[in-house]
Amino acid sequence: MIMSRVKNRDTSPEKLVRGFLHKMGFRYRLHVKKLPGNPDIVLPRHKKIIFVHGCFWHGHKDCSRATRPTSNIEFWNKKIDGNMNRDAIIQKTLKSLGWKILIIWQCQTRDKKILLELLEKFMFDEKG
Secondary structure: OOHHHOOOOOOHHHHHHHHHHHHOOOOOEEOOOOOOOOOOEEEHHHOEEEEEEOOOOOOOOOOHHHOOOOOOHHHHHHHHHHHHHHHHHHHHHHHHOOOEEEEEEHHHHOOHHHHHHHHHHHHHOOOO
8 A cells, every 4th residue: 555645635435424514504614724633524613523534544443444454563553553542632632622523434434324314413413
């Protein structure tokens, strides 16, 4: 895998989530640099943030897409564990600033019905 070819924004799963949000009538900002972690989707009016995570890169627990390579193990463990630790710190910081956060995993975007249900629950649930 050539890491330089892996997109970190405007991925297919991210575009799918954005399309659903737009059809639901929500307007959002993309990759807001002033917020910790440069979130994928920010809905300032609702004080909500959505991250669309790749299962492999962010270490999605119990997901077949998150299987770590068997070569260069030390490098990959350090890389993925670092991503997971950074994600946890970013989420904690954003929550302390009053943001509600939804993590959508790449594998969850495969079933559009489930994805839509996740988004509706998050966006329309006052606790979400």
